[in-house]
Each structure stands twice: as structure tokens, then as C-alpha cells.
Amino acid sequence: MAKSGKASRLMAEGDLRSAPVRQALVEAAIETLKTDGFSGASARAIARRAECNQALVFYHFGSVVDLLLAALDSVSTSRLRHYSAAAENVGTLAELVEVATTIFLEDLENGYITVLAEMIAGASSTPGLGLEVAARISPWKRFAEQVINSVLGGTALGDLIPSGDLAHSTVALYLGLELLSHLEGNREASQALFEHAKRLTVIAEALGAGGMLGAVAPVPKEEQET
Amino acid sequence: MAKSGKASRLMAEGDLRSAPVRQALVEAAIETLKTDGFSGASARAIARRAECNQALVFYHFGSVVDLLLAALDSVSTSRLRHYSAAAENVGTLAELVEVATTIFLEDLENGYITVLAEMIAGASSTPGLGLEVAARISPWKRFAEQVINSVLGGTALGDLIPSGDLAHSTVALYLGLELLSHLEGNREASQALFEHAKRLTVIAEALGAGGMLGAVAPVPKEEQET
DNA sequence: GTCTATACTTGGATAGAC
DNA sequence: GTCTATCCAAGTATAGAC
Numbered sequence A, B: 001m002a003k004s005g006k007a008s009r010l011m012a013e014g015d016l017r018s019a020p021v022r023q024a025l026v027e028a029a030i031e032t033l034k035t036d037g038f039s040g041a042s043a044r045a046i047a048r049r050a051e052c053n054q055a056l057v058f059y060h061f062g063s064v065v066d067l068l069l070a071a072l073d074s075v076s077t078s079r080l081r082h083y084s085a086a087a088e089n090v091g092t093l094a095e096l097v098e099v100a101t102t103i104f105l106e107d108l109e110n111g112y113i114t115v116l117a118e119m120i121a122g123a124s125s126t127p128g129l130g131l132e133v134a135a136r137i138s139p140w141k142r143f144a145e146q147v148i149n150s151v152l153g154g155t156a157l158g159d160l161i162p163s164g165d166l167a168h169s170t171v172a173l174y175l176g177l178e179l180l181s182h183l184e185g186n187r188e189a190s191q192a193l194f195e196h197a198k199r200l201t202v203i204a205e206a207l208g209a210g211g212m213l214g215a216v217a218p219v220p221k222e223e224q225e226t
Numbered sequence C: 001g002t003c004t005a006t007a008c009t010t011g012g013a014t015a016g017a018c
Numbered sequence D: 001g002t003c004t005a006t007c008c009a010a011g012t013a014t015a016g017a018c
Helices: A006-010 A020-036 A043-050 A055-061 A064-087 A093-110 A112-122 A129-152 A156-160 A163-184 A188-210 A212-216 B006-010 B020-036 B043-050 B055-061 B064-087 B093-110 B112-122 B129-152 B156-160 B163-184 B188-210 B212-216
Strands: none
Touching: A020 A043, A020 A055, A020 A064, A020 A112, A043 A055, A043 A064, A055 A064, A064 A093, A064 A112, A064 A129, A093 A112, A093 A129, A093 A163, A093 A188, A112 A129, A112 A163, A112 B112, A112 B163, A129 A156, A129 A163, A129 B163, A156 B188, A163 A188, A163 B112, A163 B129, A163 B163, A163 B188, A188 B156, A188 B163, B020 B043, B020 B055, B020 B064, B020 B112, B043 B055, B043 B064, B055 B064, B064 B093, B064 B112, B064 B129, B093 B112, B093 B129, B093 B163, B093 B188, B112 B129, B112 B163, B129 B156, B129 B163, B163 B188
16 A cells, blocks of 8 residues: 555655645545545546546556545644644643534534545455554544643543543544434534533533542552553 | 335335345345445445345345345344343443443444444445435434433433433444444454443442532533423 | 546446246 | 346546647
């Protein structure tokens, strides 16, 4: 699944200034993944949307999957930049939930999570694609873990569940909510969840401040992480 | 997306006694969805696994998608029966989490959720499929809501989040965890989450018994459900 | 770099023999 | 009910003109 084709030998990795068509193809691939899914994202369908010839997919990217991975890279890095900027102002649990809500609904609206979900599901049919997609998820997980740590680190709540596991399930929940919202067409159901989370936040902080959680359910020694 | 083909006119809906090939095709479709995903589940691939001719897919089911929907129906009803049986012994929150853990890991191991996840993701590319898949998810949601109600109904925790929203996010979490586990090949990360849930259960019940939750964060009137 | 043309493959679906 | 044979559409990928 390594980069192949003539273009990759002639062009530096991040060189997007030249080759306007290359960028157009990436944009079209993102859009096609959103609306037609993985199995609908053919070279022809993408090229049609980019208003260029089908052969250019192979000239610039070597294969369709490599173009789709470039598309995933594009949304992934751009979204991660956005997330990081928003997370800088986060100090408390309440602020974390507030920011997470905003960003999730934003992504849901724009279909960015769809791109990821479709690539994950599509990886089943294409040998080797799974590893590539997994590699592109880990930055998201690391980021989630880092933010969770910065908010819950040292608190009773943070001791209850390791940040790595929380990050894992956060990514999973985002993916699942996206799948359902996309399928059923109602983002209200997912939106409601975040409203409840905000309310629960109040409780968690009140309990955490009193140090009551630790008294009720101390963490077993062998499960504590470094 | 209504049933078509000669067979459906000649055979009653649930008639699986006759037509052993029909059942073999459904089994093969399930297996193919698990290992090759939606876009890998072609009539030829399924027939190869069922060790019969490709034309039989169209004779018995009219089209490939209709066979895939029959496969989804099969796992859905069989799993729902299994869930219902297990849920009968559930009375407390701790028991609910225990049962949910067992069943989730079972499904994860056997790939039953994969079938659903692949059909959801695949629905993007096939017009009309989304509605069919959505209709097959609602029983799962109703069941989850019912179980949640039977455990949390009337408690402070039950008042905090409507059972419908909890059911929605439960299904979403299952789907997301399945996607990640399948992709990364480690079900340990998902398994850990349920271990934490068990520990949190202890806290929730201790707090619920004392009626402390309601005191800390009373539910706004306008958000209470019937 | 971009296009046309084309070779090749796979998949959905049907007709007709048995 | 099951098979063979076949048609047709769509997709990947390459060669070569411009």
C-alpha cells in the first residue's frame, strides 16, 4: 500500500501548490466518500465530480485506494488542526464537553466522520487497507487521550478509567453516532446525548470536588496505570 | 426494495424448511459480509462459499442486496432472541452491565455486529438500502430501551437520561467499538471499557441508593419524558 | 499533465437446457 | 431447482497521442 505511480516520484509529499488537479481529486474523493460511500467511490465517479479525466486518478495517485487514503489524510490533518486549536482553551470537564459537543456536531454536519467510517468499513474488502486506516486513526486517539488527561489527570474520575480506554471509547462513540445519524438522517438523537453529558458533568464535578468518588469505589491496585 | 423474484411468490416468508440452498446462501452471505465486507459481498463470492451456482442468488432472492438483507434479518432475529433470553434474569444495574459485557464480547468474537456495521456503511452506495437497514435496527433499539427502562426506571439515574437516548447511544457505542476492534484486531481495548463500566456501576448504585444524584442535579421540568 | 482509446476483469442479471 | 452460457454495464489500469 506504499505510494506508487509516476507523480509520487516527481513530487514532494506535501507539495500541494502545484498540481491543482491533484487537489481537486482529493476534494472530489472526500465528497464522493461522503455521499456514495466506499463502494461508490470509483475512479470514474470521483473524476466526474472533479471534472477531469478518469486516467488522472492513476497518474497522480497510482490507484483508487491510494487516492482515498490521501483524502482521508486530508480531512484527518485538517480536522486535527481544528480540534487542537479548540482544545487549547479547555481547562475543566464542563468546557471539554462543551467543546466536544460543538466539534462533533460540526463534523456530523459536514460529514467528516463519514469519510473515516466508510474507509474503516471498506477496509474489510481491500487487503492491506486496514493497516493504513488504523495508522491514520491513532493520531486522533492520541489527541483524545491527551485532552482527557489534561482535564481529568489527577482527579478521582481520571483514576477510575485510564485515559487510553476513554479515548478509545470516545472515538468509537463518535463513529457509531455518525453511522446511525447518517443512516437515519436525524442528528437530534445524537445531539441529545451531548446535552445529557453536559448535565452529568455538573454532577461529576460536584462529586469530584468533595472527593466522594474515591471513597465509594477505590481503584484496585493492580489496575492502576502509570 | 420489496421482495422480488419467483421464489418469493411461491414460498411463505419464514419457510426455511424447504430450500436448503436458500438457507445455505443466507449463511454464506453472513460469512462473506463478515470477512469481505459489503463491497466484497458479490453474488459470485457468496455462491462460491455456499458451493452453489451464482444464478441461484437471483432465483431465490431476486437481487444481491435482497440476499444481504435476508442475511441481516437472520442474524438480527437470532441475536435478538438470544439477547431477550439473557435479559430476563436482569434486575439490577450490575447485572445489566454483566450481561451486556458477555453478549457484546460474544457478538464481537462471532462478528455479528460486523454484519450490521457493513450493511450500514454499504447503504451509502445503494439507493433505498438505508431505509431497509434502519428498519432492521429499530427492534434492537426498542429492546435496549426496554431493558434500560426495566433497570433504571424510577431511579435517579433513569431520570437523568431518557432511556431512548441511552438506547441510541448504546447501539452507537456497540457499532463503533465493533468497527475499531475489527480494524485494529484487538478486542482488549473494548473489553477494558466494560470492566470499567462494572466498577462505575458500584458507584452509581451506591449514589442512587442514597438519593444523592437527584439532590446534586435535579432534572429540568421541560426535559422530563413521559 | 491531460486527454482518448482500449485491454482486461469483475459483477449483476437473464435465457434456456436439464 | 439447479446448472451452463451469455449479455451487458461498470470498474481498474495502461498505452500512446497531444
